[in-house]
Amino acid sequence: MSDILNIVFGSQTGTAEELAYDIQKLFREKGSESQIFELDDISMDKLEQINKLLIVTSTTGDGEIPDNGINFWQSLLAATNLNLSNLNYGVLALGDSSHYDFCNAGKIIDEKLQTLGANRVIERQECDYDTDGSIEWSLNFLSLI
Template identity: 35%
Template sequence: MSNIEILVGSTLGATEYVAEATQPFIEEAGFTTKIHFTPNIDDLDLASEQLWLICVSTHGAGDYPDNFKVFAEQLSELDVQQLSNLRFGIVGIGDSNYDTFCFAAKKLDLLLSEKGANRIGDLFTIDVVSSPIPEDAVTDWIPTWIEDLKKLTN
């Protein structure tokens, strides 16, 4: 089957745990995975079909985490439709006490769509207020995302 690049934007480490929690589910479904804790566009082959699962937290006033800022900038510099070979899912992690709840994930979702990429399933958000262990919430969601993915790859 296909490879899924798991891209991580994390400030305090919880998003890294979320990404790692998805990996066994994805691999059990027959996909291979690679986790990128510091994503870089140069490490991804945009000329071929790409499958990405992006796990990103929101930092500060709706910003990307420091380890993700360069990657987001690289994406914004791509030409429109340059990501037409990309299908992706997004897991956003945030705190609903803030007006900018999961704003980084929402901003990234819009950016990828503008660049021609196609999202698989719905944007999934995890509120650390109601889910203090975010990796538990993602393990409830990831099987549904994998089923949506399988429909597209079979």
């Protein structure tokens, strides 16, 4: 079981990726080290070994998961026997409310993780168009994790 904080991003055009690195820098300034992955770097075996997870993901297409998170999402959907009881997580969702499925990728990942027994430590933050509120939310997350 790994105690280090994992920041995992799903990003289509780079905003969530950049934000992931900004959050890592902020956490480092607060004395907390973390490691960054793309969603698709996280196998289900690996997910079972993580206990601190911050997911930052945008939504693309019509409410879809970004390309670098599709394999992760398919694996999560197919999972039947996962033990996520040690997983403490929060989801930072980027989107644009002019789209019908606002922040859908973050929403469905968040709901699926909870259904699978993971522990949501903070309510999902949904950022409309820009990343407003994400830094404050991240600091709240850090204080809770």
